[in-house]
């Protein structure tokens with residue numbers, strides 16, 4: 130049973146996991162380890178960890194070690210940890226790439242237990258200040274499986290991740306990397322590249338930034354992500370990322386040709402096909418397509434609790450695009466509201482705060 134957990138790297142994902150795990154009955158203690166003392170203190174202050182420890186002391190006698198640092202340093206940290214733990218402790222990580230890491234670590238750990246992990250949820254912010262207890266609710270959480278995987282530990286880890294609301298998907302590391310190259314890594318590269326083009330234009334012409342609207346916001350949000358994290362991701366999933374870049378370049382060239390040659394009919398048909406594919410994507414699953422403008426509200430267990438929120442926002446003519454019950458407990462529950470516009474999210478946040486609701490912006 131997983132009772133004591135050590136988290137190495139109490140940044141956005143580490144602290145979010147600390148908050149979520151600390152909330153479930155099985156987990157008695159969450160220990161935080163990090164090279165950044167400010168982050169450790171902040172994680173302690175927000176309740177993401179119960180205590181701060183050195184790596185050597187912190188991993189002793191824990192049931193689960195979660196490495197939540199950039200991918201490039203995970204292997205070295207696992208090597209550092211091994212002398213202080215027994216072979217019952219489960220080691221996992223949350224790194225965004227898996228193949229190279231899992232294959233290396235499975236050899237390196239010897240008799241120790243290692244299972245690769247990757248929550249398909251996150252944000253463009255870094256550090257514990259952006260931590261979110263509900264980050265993993267309904268989110269896909271990949272665990273890797275190979276011929277070396279200890280099945281009992283995989284089941285135990287899956288169980289605890291499901292308790293924090295995740296939908297666990299067990300994949301081979303290679304399958305994982307092939308998929309995220311196109312669903313996560315290529316989109317990031319495109320957003321960064323697009324941002325660099327906009328930056329180049331705005332240096333020559335100040336007006337460019339005045340004409341920024343929703344299209345820019347929706348396509349570049351992730352370009353604000355942590356450079357170290359993304360450098361490590363691209364280098365650790367190099368082959369797959371390069372493959373997707375080739376395909377992207379081909380598609381971009383075809384679109385460019387259609388525009389260049391005024392082939393309006395084919396261009397229109399192509400855009401319609403792509404639009405249809407986008408519309409067909411399932412919107413509800415958090416791991417697939419979260420809304421950009423969300424509020425998480427903790428409600429007391431009393432009649433019409435959700436109704437009161439809906440009326441408050443309805444009276445202000447704020448349209449709730451989607452509503453999802455995240456957690457129901459004896460003392461109340463937590464809901465997520467999605468809005469299609471940032472302004473609606475802002476106004477709803479203000480109104481709810483005014484009425485003393487416990488609400489956070491996503």
Ligand SMILES: NC(=O)c1ccc[n+]([C@@H]2O[C@H](COP(=O)([O-])OP(=O)(O)OC[C@H]3O[C@@H](n4cnc5c(N)ncnc54)[C@H](O)[C@@H]3O)[C@@H](O)[C@H]2O)c1
Nearest residue numbers: 138140141142163164165198199200224225251252255256
């Ligand atoms: N941000 C996301 O959206 C997201 C989503 C899923 C997975 N991930 C993966 O999660 C991991 C962490 O990402 P994050 O967004 O939480 O980053 P973050 O920058 O918020 O946190 C990383 C933490 O690791 C710590 N750290 C770095 N080197 C260390 C070392 N040598 N020893 C101890 N601590 C060290 C940092 O001080 C920081 O607290 C990465 O591997 C990333 O690929 C990120």
Ligand SMILES: O=C(O)C(=O)C[C@]1(C(=O)O)C=C[C@@H](O)C=C1
Nearest residue numbers: 225248249250251252253313351
């Ligand atoms: O910023 C977000 O919304 C994310 O969920 C980040 C995101 C992604 O969706 O690509 C980025 C990298 C991680 O490995 C997982 C998730």
